[in-house]
Amino acid sequence: xxxxxxxxxxRLKLDDLIRVPPVSQRPPAEHAFKKExxxxxxxxxxxxxxxxxVLDKPSGLAVHGGSGIFLGCIxxxxxxxxNLPSLELVHRLDRGTSGCLLVAKRRSALRRVHQLxxxxxxxxxxxxxxxxxxxxxxxxxDFNLTANRRKRGETFVRVDSEGKPAHSHFRTIERYxxxxxxxxxxTTTGRTHQIRVHAAHMGHAVAxxxxxxxxxxxxxxxxxxxxxxxxxxxxxxxxxxxxxxxxFVSASLPSELGQVLxxxxxxx
Numbered sequence: 001x002x003x004x005x006x007x008x009x010x011r012l013k014l015d016d017l018i019r020v021p022p023v024s025q026r027p028p029a030e031h032a033f034k035k036e037x038x039x040x041x042x043x044x045x046x047x048x049x050x051x052x053x054v055l056d057k058p059s060g061l062a063v064h065g066g067s068g069i070f071l072g073c074i075x076x077x078x079x080x081x082x083n084l085p086s087l088e089l090v091h092r093l094d095r096g097t098s099g100c101l102l103v104a105k106r107r108s109a110l111r112r113v114h115q116l117x118x119x120x121x122x123x124x125x126x127x128x129x130x131x132x133x134x135x136x137x138x139x140x141x142d143f144n145l146t147a148n149r150r151k152r153g154e155t156f157v158r159v160d161s162e163g164k165p166a167h168s169h170f171r172t173i174e175r176y177x178x179x180x181x182x183x184x185x186x187t188t189t190g191r192t193h194q195i196r197v198h199a200a201h202m203g204h205a206v207a208x209x210x211x212x213x214x215x216x217x218x219x220x221x222x223x224x225x226x227x228x229x230x231x232x233x234x235x236x237x238x239x240x241x242x243x244x245x246x247x248f249v250s251a252s253l254p255s256e257l258g259q260v261l262x263x264x265x266x267x268x
Contacts, residue, residue, distance in 0.1 A: 005149070041076050046100075047249045051109035052090070053077075054236070056251040057101040059228040063092050073101060086110075091117065091190055096208070099126070099233025099251045112241050120188040122238045126195060127173075127184060127253055129230035129260070130204040131217040134181040139170045141198045145191045156211070157193040159201050166191040168198045176264040178220060180207060184234070195231060206231050207260075224263040225256070232257060 001010060002017050012018075047054040055073060057063065062072035074089050081087060090102040090113050104110035116122045146163035148156050166189045174182040181204065185195050196212050199205055205213040207221045207230040221230070235250035 041073075041080060046251055051104070051106055052113070053103050053105060054249045054251075055101045055103060057093055057098055057233075059096050059098040059254070062095045063089055063101060074103065077103060090114070091122075092192075093233055094193065094196070094229070094231070096229030097126075097231045097233060098228075098254055098257075100124075100236045100249060101233070102236055113238070115241070116238050117190065122236065123186060123188060124190070124236050125184060125186045125234045127182065127232045127234050127257075128195060128199065129207040129221070129226075129257075129264075130181050130183055130199050131207065131214050132179060132181065132204050133175055134170065134172050134183060134204055137172050139202075141168045141170060141202060142166070143198060143201060145194060145197060147192045154211075155192055157191070157197045159197065164191055165189060166194050166198065168195055170199075170202075174261075176261075178224065178264045179217070180221070180264060182261065196229075221260065224260050226260045227256070230257060230260065 001019075003019075041055075044056045044058065045053055046056045055077070057073055064072040064074045074087065078084075078087050084105055086105065086107050088104050088107070088110050090104050090110060093099065093101055102113065104113065113122065143159045143166060144161055144163035145157050145166045146160035148158070150156060167187065169186045171184045171186075172181060173184055176182070183199075183204075185199075187194060193212070196206050196209050200209070200212040205217065207213070208218055208226050208228055209231075210218070218226075232253055233251065234253070235248065237246070237248040239246055
């Protein structure tokens with residue numbers, strides 16, 4: 001709508017310019033998968049009950065198909081669990097981000113957690129290695145964000161006072177001699193590229209970020225063995241409505257990121 005995406009609740013106005021994307025004919029997902037090629041994904045499920053499952057998503061795997069990506073986590077899970085027709089992503093992670101990805105097994109669970117997300121009651125924690133020496137122990141970052149799509153379908157997000165509210169809390173964990181800082185970042189909003197854009201706006205871009213980062217710093221980190229975005233979804237927690245049952249799940253830092261930290265030679 002008018003060169004941008006709109007929500008289903010948007011109401012048409014006079015002189016609106018509407019574009020309907022062309023329909024592409026693709027083979028069904030089952031033709032793209034073989035069981036032996038997806039067995040590894042089962043091992044990445046770190047929690048499951050009757051309502052939800054949590055996948056420890058690897059870096060480099062998209063959460064869903066689209067924008068030139070044929071298949072992602074949700075398509076693979078639906079193939080693996082054909083008896084669960086209501087599998088839906090509760091939230092998203094950037095393709096380069098690893099860690100906790102919440103998937104609803106029931107529509108009722110999806111609605112409840114979405115309500116909690118809207119109310120800011122879902123607490124997500126991340127680990128990020130950022131450029132430079134972050135000053136101070138804890139920092140609240142509140143900058144509104146606006147997402148724009150480029151011609152190639154890429155999304156670019158920028159700080160914009162007219163954008164959507166976004167809040168990130170950065171806590172310093174470790175400072176390194178190589179000119180980097182390990183941060184724990186907690187969020188209650190889930191804007192596209194939120195942590196990456198907030199960190200870059202503060203002058204401390206996330207290591208390995210090719211879109212918002214510093215190429216010179218990325219090269220230094222590449223020499224330390226970094227081959228991906230250093231952003232990991234460490235944990236998710238919330239309280240189920242009505243039952244008041246506490247939910248918490250966490251995913252360990254991948255070994256390849258731990259090795260980068262070992263090479264960064266920590267100085268306290």
